[in-house]
Amino acid sequence: xxxxxxxxxxxxVPEGENLVLNCxxxxxxxxxxxxxxxxxxxxxxxxxxxxxxxxxxxxGRLNASLDKSSGRSTLYIAASQPGDSATYLCAVNRxxxxxxxxxxxxxxxxxxxxx
Amino acid sequence: EPEVTQTPSHQVTQMGQExxxxxxxxxxxxxxxxxxQILGQKVEFLVSFYNNEISEKSEIFDDQFSVERPxxxxxxxxxxxxxxxxxxxxxxxxxxxxxxxxxxxxxxxVL
Numbered sequence: 001x002x003x004x005x006x007x008x009x010x011x012x013v014p015e016g017e018n019l020v021l022n023c024x025x026x027x028x029x030x031x032x033x034x035x036x037x038x039x040x041x042x043x044x045x046x047x048x049x050x051x052x053x054x055x056x057x058x059x060g061r062l063n064a065s066l067d068k069s070s071g072r073s074t075l076y077i078a079a080s081q082p083g084d085s086a087t088y089l090c091a092v093n094r095x096x097x098x099x100x101x102x103x104x105x106x107x108x109x110x111x112x113x114x115x
Numbered sequence: 116e117p118e119v120t121q122t123p124s125h126q127v128t129q130m131g132q133e134x135x136x137x138x139x140x141x142x143x144x145x146x147x148x149x150x151x152q153i154l155g156q157k158v159e160f161l162v163s164f165y166n167n168e169i170s171e172k173s174e175i176f177d178d179q180f181s182v183e184r185p186x187x188x189x190x191x192x193x194x195x196x197x198x199x200x201x202x203x204x205x206x207x208x209x210x211x212x213x214x215x216x217x218x219x220x221x222x223x224x225v226l
Contacts, residue, residue, distance in 0.1 A: 101163065
């Protein structure tokens, strides 16, 4: 059974700092991996999607890497801002192919960026 | 950007009552899902739906749960006889390619 673990559970940093969030998964037979942002009272917003054949994806100040063989992914946030404060979730899609998703989520990292 | 819409945002019900959670997926999407998150726990997959039938369901999705796409726009999750442990945030999601869009959720409280 796939298990996804995220470290740290919570992180508090001063504005402007670069930071790394970690995600590990137990079964490397994944189709892709996504990083989501969850704000209180709101849904999940997809930030980055990495296919199993890819090593990294970038969007603005965000960079996500994937090492499928070792079961690890990192989310790098550059020059953090108070607006980045949220819970960041890592989720893996099992090796189903196509566009039919069955995501297994980690518990998330609660990020607080202090002004 | 297009949105997945869920109603109501909060639902309070008595144990044993039936509830229906409603979702309007993005109009051109083909795959629909329900996930839930119990307070303090991980987001969990419940069910996926494609071409008017269930594609896959988790162990959580037992006979008390059902899904339906009654018309061309709505996607519903019904819980026939709610239990205390059904209290959770329920998220609807949809996609047609890799990017998955989630609604903002319905907070279900079973008393």
